[in-house]
Amino acid sequence: MQELGFTVLLPSLLAIVLAVWTRKVFAALIAGIWLGCYLLGGNPLTAIAQSIDRVVKVLSSAGDARVVLFTLCVGGLIALLEASGAVRAFVAWLESKRWGQSRKQAQAVAWLSGVLIFIESNITVLVSATTAKPLFDRFKISRAKLAYIIDSTSAPICILIPFNAWGAFNLGLLSGAGVEDPLTVFFQAILLNLYAIFAVLLVAAVIAFDLNWGPMKSSEALAKANSSNTQAAQEDIPSAKAALNESAKPLAMILPILTLVLVMPLGLWITGDGDLRQGSGSTSVLWAVLSASAVAASFMWRKQQSIAEPYFAGAGKMVPVALVLMLALALGAVSRELQAGDYLAQLLHGAMPKMLLLPIIFLLASVVAFAIGSSWGTFSLLIPLAVPLAGSMELPLAALVAAVLSGGVFGDHASPISDTTVISSMAAEVDHIEHVRTQLPYALLAAAAATIGFMLIGVVS
Template sequence: MTELSWLTLLPPFVAIGLALLTRQVYLALFAGIWLGFYLLNHSGVVPSLAEALDGILAVLASPGDARVVMFTLVIGAFIVTLERCGAVSGFVHFLERSRWVTNGKRAQWMAWLVGIVIFIESNITVLVAGTVSRPLFDRFRVAREKLAYIIDSTSAPICMLIPLNAWGAFNLGLLDGLGVDQPLTVLLSTIPLNLYAISAVALTAFTIARNYNPGPMAHAQARTTSGDKDGIDLAASMGEKAHVKPRALNMFLPVAVLILAMPAGLWITGNGEIFKGSGSTSVLWASLAALTVVSVLVLIQRSMTLDELSHTWMEGAGRMLPLAIILVLALALGSVSKALGTGQYVAGLVGDAIPVALLPVAIFLVSGVIAFAVGSSWGTFSIMLPIAIPVAAALGAEPTLFVAAVLSGGIFGDHASPISDTTIVSSLASGTEHIEHVRTQLPYALRAGVVSAVGFAVLGYVML
């Protein structure tokens, strides 16, 4: 297919439509890939299916893409090993022994700070922050809905603002696969432009400082009484064995290695220049180094045998396998969309349909709607980045603002969605009814969303 037409829009639009209709991101992405190869080669329905499968497998032929997929599996092994070796429980006990919290406001600040410190995985963030803070919120008569809002607002947004984790690797892999020059530099440059993540974290801090309780949250705070205050059993939820001793060291040391190994890897692979280093290589090295450290600690402490440890690695990698599959499918969709010229075609329509300056806010809003309906920010990234980046390239614009709009929109929709896994886990960790968490959090999310939309509109006129 050599002539650009509206047909080039079909693969990503079919992926978006099916994702919204079925909430099955995998099937939606695969359908988009299949249709893309059908349009590209005109080889028939069955032959294009074989071409689609080959296109998906071709993703792993790229060393950079393969490294990011491997990192996704390694970080899963690392997270579950932390859960099983008493690291999370030890960290919780460390915070409880500090006795810094003496009132309700300090309880809220502690939940907020824990959400910022634990940035390696969004669900671990909400589980740790919720478990530590829940008894304190009950003690000082602060609504559990407020706790759910605080930990939910400092999970995905912080993971995106401090991308030394699977979130960073996932998007780094997408950017690299879509042909972005210096993907690490672009990803880091999106941090100050990730308006929703910044707004969500800042609004949470303002809420704590000024006791800001709009709408349903005010009613939740008013009806807070001394009900059931039993906390969740963190050790049981993490799958810890009874004989495992909680050790904060098992959290602090591996996470420190994870953080420090990332820039070290960039410096080494970049021959002394961090921003010229290989992001995919560095995150893989960092995750392997952190996994090695926590595994050595486990064996020295004899909390697990080598056989148990290897099974833990496999279980953790298995948990991340769905995300690895989404990544591979997204890269394949991006590849076939690029071959079809989707971005160039959309860019050609911009002058007649949407002013170029309004593209970032439009991308932000569309990404938000998709993430809300699907309940997955990662699924949204995988659908929207293959559209946004080629459009930016066709317009001759830097991709940073477009990428930031997709990331912000994905987090916004996911944050407001009642079917998001992070939203559900936040309700569980705080011990509140899920629908109450959604109702009380939505006014905050919408406020941060409006601020972000206005911000992207302004940035579009300033930067494009």
């Protein structure tokens, strides 16, 4: 499809523009899929039928189907934790340990949850949001700030861990590209993954020094002036303390989360026949969330609480997220068939100063990830490009891989059609476009620092 030239980028650009302009993500994604099908050889009418078929075909992939099912199961797990009183008890326990006693500590709870629950980005977002929302309401902190914190400690943290679904996926890409020791290269790339590192550290600085600028400053001012937050806090926090003193215990929250942490690498080990690097990430995260749900259900069963009703109600609340995921995956498939990423990658061909290659790779990965709304899709497009470039440009392979990973995470982090961006908005219960607007200045600052860092690495390499 290279003869189409710049037009191969139009489906993704249309989806992004419509998402920002209309604030209707579903419609934007559908429009992008339709335009992509039209460019692939249909006419305006047949492109409609082809678009429907593209969305349905997402479920024909076992991996994609597991991701969609996993999304629904996460909703069920969160509902069980809420219905059992585990979340309220955990928040009250944090308070009894003198956590959540100030605005900074409330935000630190969200940050620490994101850092410690590194198994899968969507799990990180949902658990962190569920834990922190009562504290944020108590101290009249905006939900936009919560969305920023949980979004910035989801993918940026997950990409820094080798033994989770993200690590398994990228280790597989490195192996497929012919890298002899992918685990060593990935470990080295972690140390040079500048955007992910800067993004996580920037959140800590924002919390420590109360750094609010741009649209975030307005959201924070509005939250402080909104008296409904105080009422919500007064209703929620006493019930949390009661939960600690009555039936629910913090272990009802802690043990399911520990199960998530332990079952994920176990699943990678089993599905990889003893090799974590060869394991199935989608299978492992599904096993992990189902196992955690079983543990959470056991606490409710002991108290003779209803399990099925809240579980399926929670799964039902995640149907919009699952639909967004299906549409995003379908749009990504269309973009790949149009070879949109390849078209962008070809812009790199030609002579360039060595010091500019790493920042250009970083920026290219950022553009691709922003356009398709998928860091994993970006990794699969550009890691095969980075491996041969390392040899031809005489640059460390780990540095080029790190530039791809950093750009993929930044572009995904900033994209309004990214699944983690959408889920962060929904988990924090904030308007999606408000989350995108308030988060973007912080993401751009971390990206600027990463760009300079990659340029310096190119100079000294």
